[in-house]
Amino acid sequence: MDRLKQMETFLAVTEEGSFSGAAQREHVSATIIARRINELEQRLGVKLVHRSTRHLRLTEQGVLFAEECKRLLQDLELAEHSIQDVSQQATGHLAVSAPAAFGRKHVAAHASSFLAEHPGVSLSFNLTDRVVDLVREGYHLGIRIGGAVDPNMVAVKLAPNQRVVCASPRYLQRHGRPQTLDDLARHQCLAFNLQGGQQRGWFFHKDGRDVTVRVRGHLDCNDGELLHRWCVEGLGLSWRSTWEIQRELAEGSLVTVLDEYASPDYDITAIFPQQRYQPAKIRLFIAHLKAAYAMPDYWMRPVALRSA
Structure with missing residues (x-):
């Protein structure tokens, strides 16, 4: 089992508070999460988690290890993104959530032009009018229209709206x-x-x-x-x-x-979790959408022409 994946899974368990929550976040079964934690404990030779049928609690060693895992993973992410920033190339997978109709017409519609400029990125979209919990459900970026913004999120205005x-x-x-x-x-x-x-x-x-x-x-x-x-x-x-x-x-x-x-501004915004470093794939996708929306008469164009 990959040591890095074990650490990521252990952090997911500590942050979600349950194996089932970590399983939903990592898109695997709770059985796989439990197996990863067991293998991690066996490799380290210490008990990290006390668990029963209804409760989960970190041991003293588990609390210390969680802090170290979080620091190491943040440093690794910072190092990787720093290299990306030097090359000015976006790479990796970008998962985006957006309102259904707006997402079809004005977010996913720009995927092909973005990928033409940044072929190292892969994109996936969740188009739904349900308010998505980006962190819990594993999305890097959300597009929102109006409404309050979680204080733990960074919001970037993409275009005005009422x-x-x-x-x-x-x-x-x-x-x-x-x-x-x-x-x-x-x-x-x-x-x-x-x-x-x-x-x-x-x-x-x-x-x-x-x-x-x-x-x-x-x-x-x-x-x-x-x-x-x-x-x-x-x-x-x-x-x-x-x-x-x-x-x-x-x-x-x-x-x-x-x-x-008429209600005050109901702006179109991009939101993403606060972090020490903003990955290039997020920054460049936001810039791509902002540039498209700022084009003269963009909102007046037929849908088929808006991604041009």
């Missing part, structure tokens, strides 16, 4: 234009359902404070692209990000309402 209420001119002709937040109760509002994760309502800024409005309508779903399509078809009001609707706003197929209550 959340606005919009509708088609046809819908507004039939049902009138809402003038206040209270008017939303009298309109068909197209919203994510419980499975879509937006059950808390729509966020606004009123009288100097943030407010939440619970909305209702005859249609809801857990897919943002379907809500977008329904809005363009005139089936109701929708609370959308400006990155999604800039083309429709320019064409006139959608218009915004209640702009004076």
Whole structure:
């Protein structure tokens, strides 16, 4: 068994607090984790972990060894990344989590151009609207739109964005234009359902404070692209990000309402765990996305052309 892998597994066990947690983090079974720890203890000739069916506790030697393992692995990572930085070449595997629709159109869409510039990198994407725990689930980088950022994470702004209420001119002709937040109760509002994760309502800024409005309508779903399509078809009001609707706003197929209550910036950001050294693969992928998003009329282009 590789000594480095044993140390990584032991640290995963100490940080997760269980074999099952370490197994999920390393994408193996709990049986394999237990075997690695047993082999490590046999090699060292000391007991590192007291374990029962429900609890896991480090021995005194285990606590000392965990501190040394963490220091050694950090030094090894720093040495490897320092060499990468000198060569200015990104290498290794980069696992990225991003919201489903945004990730398809604006993150994974840039994979081919990034790999053409950095062939030493391999990429994998998890596209989901669920909030992913990057550290626990083994991702190097997350793309987020709005929301609070964990203080243990570094956040880099990729592009500005806002959340606005919009509708088609046809819908507004039939049902009138809402003038206040209270008017939303009298309109068909197209919203994510419980499975879509937006059950808390729509966020606004009123009288100097943030407010939440619970909305209702005859249609809801857990897919943002379907809500977008329904809005363009005139089936109701929708609370959308400006990155999604800039083309429709320019064409006139959608218009915004209640702009004076629009929530503050809902920026598109990249987040990654705080560490002593930022790997080149993370730094360069972030720079690649920022450069793409800053291109003139990027958000106005058809999806097929955005990765050009």
